[in-house]
Amino acid sequence: MRIESVRATPGASGFYVDDQAAIKAGATEDGFAYAGDPVTEGFDAVRQAGEALIVEVELADGSAVRGDCAAVQYSGAGGRDPLFRAEAYRPVVEGPVADALEGRDPRAFANNAAVVESLPSRASGGGDSLHTALRYGVSQALLFAAARARRATPTGVLADALDTAPATEPVPVFGQSGDARRRNAEKMLLKGVPVLPHGLFNSEAKLGSDGERLVEYLEWLGSRAADLGPEGYEPRFHVDVYGTVGELFGPPYDRAEVVDYFAKLAAAADPYPLQVEGPMDAGDRTAQIRRMAELRDGLADAGVPVDIVADEWCNTLDDVRAFVDEGAADVVQVKTPDLGGVQRSARAVTACEGTDTRAYLGGTCNETAVSARACVHVALATDAAQLLAKPGMGFDEGYMVVTNEMRRTLARRERADPQVAADGSGGDRR
Template sequence: MQIKDVLLVPGAGAFFYDDQAAIRAGAIQDGFVYIGEPVTPGFTSIRIPAFSLSIGLVLGDDTVVWGDMMGVQYSGAGGRDPLFDASQISVFTSRVVVPRLLDVDVSRFRTSCAKVFKPVERQRLPSAVEYGVSQALLRAAAHLQRKTMAEIICTEFDLPLPTFRIPIYCQSGDAREINVDKMIMKGVDVLPHGLINSRQKFGVNGQTFMEFVRGVAARIRDFGRPGYHPVLHFDVYGWIGHEISLEPQQIADFICRVADSVPGFTLNVESPADFGSTQAQIENYAKIVSILDSRGSDARIVVDERCNTLEDIRLFAEAKGAHLVQIKTPDVGSLADTTRAVLVCKANGVGAYVGGSCTETDLSAQASVHVSMATQADMMLAKPGMGVDEGFSIVGNEQNRLLAILNRRATENVR
């Protein structure tokens, strides 16, 4: 049950790291490149290719199980960890984490995470390290026990085995129109994100955004298959607060107008405003939620920025500071904590959305599927990348494969 050796291999994430502060300040986009000087520490340009670091655990039978570390697209923003530096993370992992891994019994996932992720000088390990290493530890436990990763989560957290798929949510990136059509053709459950991350995309008084919302609903009505009725989900990156108001009442009024423009659809609005701190975000989001609920609106507030760690998620859930919490897996860190985060949301009657970032990899996406299915989250992100097709197939196929394995075992047990 011990690890014989540890491999560290640099790799690529599936998208790019972007300087959100520079984009928000008005950086001009020229093709795929942003023109201007970076603002957030660590960025050498406003948009840089995402990189990752793979960690391989060599087990006693010489099987190697892998996990991938990376940051999120908007690293260093909204209280998140700074820009992911693969070389620095590799040095830290070799010095601090590898000795711990070589001294742990990996047959029990939660126990091994607790031992490996102990603080260093009262400081938590970088969330990217926890994320990648926990993927490898979960795969190790699954290999040793000859189970799926979902079964390990269900056993260790005393959860029933999943019996059905969970809704998949796709994000469009900047290729909004083409990717919206792809999502409709493929029958995606929740769409389209929209990447409303600049004044140009939001528009004066939000008019450009509202037109886009109405346009997405029209495309669904025109080209969706009979009975297809997805949830509409738009991430506005705080632009309602920037362009309309930071007053909860006015934010709620605007969101209601948007929801009223697409009757019959559930409307998710992610990150309507950034109030500058976790506590301010909780208090003001809770007010917006309360106003929308009192009006019986079909709109739901989704929190992302300022809600990064398991403790942040607990605070938002307990305060009803959102209808739906994005559990941004690389920011939360350990997959054990992602599991706990979903359960905390459920215990408080708040929706749990296992998200993440377009900068992730196939391995991190597949591991996220098993946690999402085991906990029966309300929805999960199609990842990695921004192309729709790749992330949707990786996440959807892994869900289907998992259910096929579990159904076969259930049938065998009945016999």
């Protein structure tokens, strides 16, 4: 078996890309769009259509598999690679990437992924440098190619590459609401989603001038969870504030005023546990780690039961390791398109093993069903703490994609080796 060809076709992603800096600077909503001019390099508008680059790998037996290159909704923010333009990177996939992979054995996933990682990155300034979105999509195709050639699940391929014991139970799914934070949250509650609702609190108008709107929202969410959730339902609340709490209070974040506000959030969410993502954006990784650790220590000292989640400036495998090593978060988001190859996302999750930091395998609404399916296998292979429902912001569709892929894979593994489900052993990792 060998890789015969690698081709690329521009396509559509599951959502849009937004200029986060322009929104934080006051760009106003204009229906579904935003009024005003973009401020981040590469954007033609504050909100514009997302793009994907479909990578197809053809094997010697005539079969073909695909992976989808996609970048995060807030491209160019928080130290991430710039806006992804699919057509501009098509020649890179069909040129240097294809040259490096054609003729190779598709079963050798780890080696093939390493070959892609060795190609020039944007950071190295190479003429044909690879955007993280390219590494992401190509690695998905290589993962599915290895699974096809080995007649195994992609979960098993990754577990073999990382020497991990795959999950034997579904990884908790995290639903994201978009701006329909009440209607979509009610959908999640009806379906008993384990972690919810994200909430998209990315401006002062949504947070409230004193943070009161987030408090009110959590009170409402707790009430609706009791009304709509299935019997015995014990969800975890997780809201993303995009640094707006930091803009409201400013450092230092361990002072009484800040800690008291988080205590109000905890009380509003009670009796459900609460995670707050991206409490501040300090402008660079070093400062972000220092400020996150400061807040985490302040909350711990005061006995405030709110976990904080790293997102901004936690983009690469090295970033994840740095946040974990410094104890700067209770949870780190492994933002899959920003890590590049899916094997790097898997390593980021395993970097949390043996620490008091949990790994949330995230990503973005601006992905595709193909990339979401690939991420399910990363989550299962590494037994991540939670997995984002994606793509899109309608919730139901993304939840369906990741939930069904996860259940199908677990069922296939159990059929292959029933003892795996019975005792949680690693089995043959198929």
